[in-house]
């Protein structure tokens with residue numbers, strides 16, 4: 001029986017090389033089986049060679065609860081020829097609004113993510129993801145963002161998201 005891997009904890013934040021992470025293996029009942037260092041585990045957007053995948057830097061404003069990501073999607077992220085794959089865009093939107101939620105609320109997980117893809121993003125172009133915390137209701141954090149060209153003339157995507165703070169009383173998220 002194969003053991004499903006339910007949680008890979010990434011530690012790489014912002015730009016830089018991928019770091020070693022630890023891996024928690026969980027059985028079918030979601031109970032931890034063992035936790036050990038795993039050199040192959042990487043934060044997903046840091047899993048490709050430099051320059052070929054997700055090239056980005058993030059900046060967080062703690063006063064305004066805003067996170068900005070400067071992103072250049074490389075040639076391994078192609079969807080329609082010449083343009084970024086929608087899943088790659090979704091990954092970086094989730095990572096940016098996720099960073100905003102984590103730095104505001106601590107341990108959270110994405111519960112809902114809605115994306116409108118307005119214009120295709122040319123491969124290897126530089127775009128800006130602007131996210132901000134809209135409101136907090138109990139354990140729920142609502143974060144929205146847009147993806148624009150550097151000159152702000154082109155709106156590529158808009159998204160809204162819901163993050164839920166993990167409940168320490170529950171054994172698994």
Ligand SMILES: CCCCCCCC/C=C\CCCCCCCC(=O)SCCNC(=O)CCNC(=O)[C@H](O)C(C)(C)COP(=O)(O)OP(=O)(O)OC[C@H]1O[C@@H](n2cnc3c(N)ncnc32)[C@H](O)[C@@H]1OP(=O)(O)O
Nearest residue numbers: 010094095098099102107108109110111112140164167173
């Ligand atoms: C984790 C540690 C974080 C620390 C990391 C630090 C290092 C930072 C490094 C790098 C940051 C980069 C950032 C990465 C970003 C990527 C994040 C992801 O991609 S996460 C993977 C995808 N998401 C899942 O797999 C979730 C699967 N879902 C769940 O596990 C649960 O559903 C969970 C935890 C989200 C909520 O479960 P419940 O049991 O705790 O809570 P309930 O009672 O169900 O909901 C609480 C409230 O939220 C509403 N809610 C829940 N889900 C909803 C939904 N989908 N739509 C609307 N409302 C929803 C409910 O109606 C309830 O609302 P009412 O309190 O009654 O008002």
